[in-house]
Amino acid sequence: MPQPLARFANPHLLPQAFERATRAEIYAEDARSDGPSGVRGDSAEIEALNRLIEASLPAVAADVQHTARVSPGPSTESAPMDLGPEHPEEQPEELFLFRLISSAPPIALSLLPPPPPPSKTREPDAEDTEERALQRKQFAQAASIDGAQVLSESATLRAALHTRNKPITTLTASLGDGEPSMLIMRTLQPPRKTRPPVPSSHALHYPYVPDASTLPAQPSTSKIPGCLTVDAHPAQSPKDPKRRSRRRRGVEGMVQKLRPPPQFWRPSPDMKGKCRGYAYGYPSSLPTEYLGVWRYRRDTMKKAAFSDSSVGSHFRYT
Structure with missing residues (x-):
């Protein structure tokens, strides 16, 4: 169990319980520890592994040997057919060592995030051009107004959005002599509607x-010099708008539908046969039609009650 570090102790300055070793030293120790006895014990398994490798390598080796001997130019000769592991006498017994290599050079990889895309900016023109001057002139003409347009807009009466649905109030006032321009x-x-x-x-x-x-x-x-202040009076008393009733029209004149009284399920009068037996009620509980409505009638059937007396058991009808 490792000992806990002392307080305020630098772990890099403490003695280490391990030492550095190379792979050659580790493999040399394994070879010395195995010895010749270990190799003799695994020789049978190594021979079996070699036989399996030899059975799977000749096809690859034959292709490699054939491609090495063929010239790079076009050839009309057909390649020899691979007979596979079924004909071991025709396969070479020598082993070929191969490595997985690539002809492409190594590529430098970077784990840093990619840089942001370059910003698209437009530098201002150092000198004014004819295109910019024409465009600026068009913008100014679109935003400018003249006196005729001001007079035409002033003659058009447009009610505000919040006053379109309000009633129009007519006022009368005496201006005296002359018609002031302003x-x-x-x-x-008007009186405020307060509650109460x-x-x-x-x-x-x-x-x-x-x-x-x-x-x-x-x-x-008036605080404005030359502006006349006139008292106006309503021409007629404004009428209070009628309150809209939230009740639907014609509710008073509608005939109230009579709701039939609640009742249990009963078989239809059209049903005949045994279905009208005790499974659906005895005959005294069958519905009867009264004033156009099917309803039950009071039961008048006598019911038997069991009574035990000294003389004997018998049924008593009530």
Whole structure:
């Protein structure tokens, strides 16, 4: 069992329990340890191994010998047929040693990861070219607008997406003398729908002060010089949109379907024969039609009960 290392001990400076040896020394020790007795004991096995190798090598040896003697040019002579191990008298007995070699030179391999692909960059042109100037001009024309386009777009009325489905509110206001080119129009905010509902006097209106509905709107001066501020009033009271009922139409007029009472399985009245016996119920439990619905009727069959008396056993019907 190896001894544990002492604390703060360098394992490279400690004495080692092994020594370095070459293959020649190891094979020499094996040859000395086996001795001649070991070789004599394995001679029979070595001879059997040699015979097996000799039986499998002649075919390869004959091909190698024939290809070595044939000239590199074209030849019309046919190659001698290999008779195989069945004719040992025609096979050469000498052994041929061969090695697996390659004519290709060694290839250098690297285990490092491949370098990243080169980046594709475009250096800016040192001088402006006619193609770049024409392209820059086309970009500027596509992004520029003129006065006619501004006026045509201002005359087109487009409602915002969030106000398209809202009702249109009509306002009336007195402008006085003349038609100003620019004005600010203000109006009172409609009563807020609070829960629970409160009177209109308690709801806050513009300018959001208590009881603003009872106070007259104070004239305010515009912060923009030359811009008129006008108080507008709704032409008619806006109607509250009707609430959509979540109930389907025609539910009140639909006739409620009567659900038949729950009942056990029973044979069909069309079934005849022994199937209507005790396996499906005795005759008193057969269904009867009442008001168009098949249902059971109360059983009136007398049932026998066994009773044991001093006189003798008998059945008593109840």
